[in-house]
Amino acid sequence: MKLYVGGAHQGKAAYVKEQTGLSPRLCTPEEALSAPAVDQFHRICRTLLEREEDLGQYVDRLLAENPDAVILCDEIGLGVVPLDPFERRWREETGRALCRLAASAERVERVVCGLGWRLK
Numbered sequence: 199m200k201l202y203v204g205g206a207h208q209g210k211a212a213y214v215k216e217q218t219g220l221s222p223r224l225c226t227p228e229e230a231l232s233a234p235a236v237d238q239f240h241r242i243c244r245t246l247l248e249r250e251e252d253l254g255q256y257v258d259r260l261l262a263e264n265p266d267a268v269i270l271c272d273e274i275g276l277g278v279v280p281l282d283p284f285e286r287r288w289r290e291e292t293g294r295a296l297c298r299l300a301a302s303a304e305r306v307e308r309v310v311c312g313l314g315w316r317l318k
Contacts, residue, residue, distance in 0.1 A: 199261065200268045200305040202314070203296065209312030210270045211237055217314070222270050227256060231263045239271035239299075243292040247284070253291050257298045271296060 200218070204210050211222045214235060222237035227246055230236045246253050260267070275289045300306045306318040 199265055199299065199303045200307075201296070201299050201303045202268070202270045202307050202309055203273055204309035205276075206272045208309050210309045213307075213309050213312055213314055214268060214270060218268055220268055222268065227251075230267070231260060233264070233267065235268040235270070237270045239269050239296075240274050240288075240292050243295055244288050247288055247291060253295050254298070257295050261299070261302050269299060 202210050202214055215221050218235070220235035222235040223233065224238055225233045225236050225242065227242050230239075230242055236242070242256075243253055246256055271292070275293045280286050280289070300318065303318060305316070307314040307316050309315075
């Protein structure tokens with residue numbers, strides 16, 4: 199699995215297409231279990247939390263069922279801490295999910311201004 203993170207609108211999708219030849223696409227949580235390149239993983243996390251599903255179990259399933267996936271995710275944990283408890287939980291649990299994905303990934307890159315910076 200390859201993981202690409204960065205701020206919104208920083209050129210992650212174009213960078214991934216250039217590097218891998220894959221076009222990341224928006225997916226439902228179910229579609230992401232078999233998609234070659236998943237865009238906006240943070241939205242999948244939000245959907246699962248809204249459904250009151252266990253995000254940790256989902257990450258384990260994603261790693262098991264789609265080990266070659268390319269995952270793109272916006273960095274959503276920076277900036278002002280939201281007052282809304284759900285918004286805080288979403289950011290915290292997405293961050294934890296990304297840590298688990300990064301630990302298992304063969305490659306992790308941060309993309310800023312369309313430029314990749316390899317972390318792993």
